[in-house]
Amino acid sequence: MQLPGTTLLVIDDDDHVRQRISAHLERGGYDVLQARDASEGLAVFTTQRPALVLCDLHLGNSRGFELVRQITESDPDTSVIVVSADGVMADVVEALRLGASDYLIKPLDDLVVLEHAVRRSLDRSRLRIENQRIRERLERANRELENHLKELRDDQAAGHQVQLNMLPATPWSSGEYRFEHRLIPSLYLSGDFVDYFRVSDSQLAFYLADVSGHGSSSAFVTVLLKFMTTRLMYEQRKADNAARIEFKPSDVLGHINRSLISCKLGKHVTMLGGVIDEQKKTLTYSIGGHLPLPVMFTGGEAHYLQGKGRPVGLFEDAEYHNEVIELPDQFSLALCSDGVLDCLSGTTLKEKEARLPQLFAESNGELRGLLAGLGLDPNKTMPDDISVLVLGRNA
Structure with a gap:
């Protein structure tokens, strides 16, 4: 089970579906935010910065695609799971291209599958963030090593010149x-x-x-x-x-x-x-x-x-x-x-x-x-x- 306090955002214009998904995730220990359209979803995301966004692709005039793009460009570390109607794989492919981390097919009858997808996306996100931190530490260590090597080369050059002068x-x-x-x-x-x-x-x-x-x-x-x-x-x-x-x-x-x-x-x-x-x-x-x-x-x-x-x-x-x-x-x-x-x-x-x-x-x-x-x-x-x-x- 996820650690308490992990914040999720569910964006769906179907009140029944949105509330049903939110209630199930809250029982799983998550803090769940809700939004009924793309504009509200983007506003909540901007202010609350949830760890994961669950977004319906068809939010009136297909604004779900634009929302996915805006979220992933704003914060590439945020996981986005998209929900698409059954059989429309072209929508899924486009969402993945825009930066979505996973997808689910409506109708969401088995919410256990949803919970697995959320955990999987959060795990991947944490691994990605940890890898980035490791890369940053390695880069800092490499910069420090390069500085030390430069100092050593400078010391050797000075020592070499002293020895030549002797x-x-x-x-x-x-x-x-x-x-x-x-x-x-x-x-x-x-x-x-x-x-x-x-x-x-x-x-x-x-x-x-x-x-x-x-x-x-x-x-x-x-x-x-x-x-x-x-x-x-x-x-x-x-x-x-x-x-x-x-x-x-x-x-x-x-x-x-x-x-x-x-x-x-x-x-x-x-x-x-x-x-x-x-x-x-x-x-x-x-x-x-x-x-x-x-x-x-x-x-x-x-x-x-x-x-x-x-x-x-x-x-x-x-x-x-x-x-x-x-x-x-x-x-x-x-x-x-x-x-x-x-x-x-x-x-x-x-x-x-x-x-x-x-x-x-x-x-x-x-x-x-x-x-x-x-x-x-x-x-x-x-x-x-x-x-x-x-x-x-x-x-």
Whole structure:
């Protein structure tokens, strides 16, 4: 049975039929309004807004059709059941076309059929209204989601621009040394980072870092790395006014290790860092759990530099060591993130690692040739962040 208080409107110019239908529906728990012609019916509908209208199609001069049209155009959610004389199906078809939800054939001898038709039309109307509400909620949710996505895209664009501004110029030359890099993020923001800068009149420093994970959280750590290295260099310059300062790669890795652990970001970094002494023509470097190792190209051949160390930001007791080598007059040194390994041919890690020095030698120690050999496309989505730093000296 319908909930009490559901209002219906019965429009029929036959007083006996109208009152008989109204009395039966009232016994069923409905609030029933009555109208004897189209004008009165439209007025009652306009002021009372019933949930359903039961309308005889033949209300003098066939005004029932016009009334159906006016009601359905005024409120499409209102159910309209039309009553038509037996055998006049063309009238029924026209009423349905105008928006009626159901029809009954006179004479209405069995009022139980009428009650079923009313319930069915009200159920359909409620479902239609509920579906509309659901669509509206979904549309609001979609608009909110679009706004959130726009904010996220704006945040990512701002973060991307910040990260680009933090990267050093490429290519960059200082004295006899040339630095050049390429960074290709797997997402909009990268967890890889490279940097190189002059430490003193006779020292150049550089590093390549690969933060665990992807996206904005990893990119945020690259901002910390930039800050930490700059801060450490500033403090050493402040402590020593001499032109030359002790900027050891192992100290940098140790400082970053302690800082990341204390920050409790849940992120760690693999790093390669080095300092070139232009006077002594030496390279001092330190490795923080990073693979592949640096690749040195000189004399037409390429090989890995040796060294090892724990990842940065994981172990409080981690110690980092400096390796020192003499630099030849002409050389190129390549530092790559582990995403490069996915671009190398081979079925095992050993085969892939063996391929990298070969590829660097084939490229004659140049960044452009190495990137071409790896098949890297800056416009193509990669499974991992990829960064390559090539530095060299031509006497």
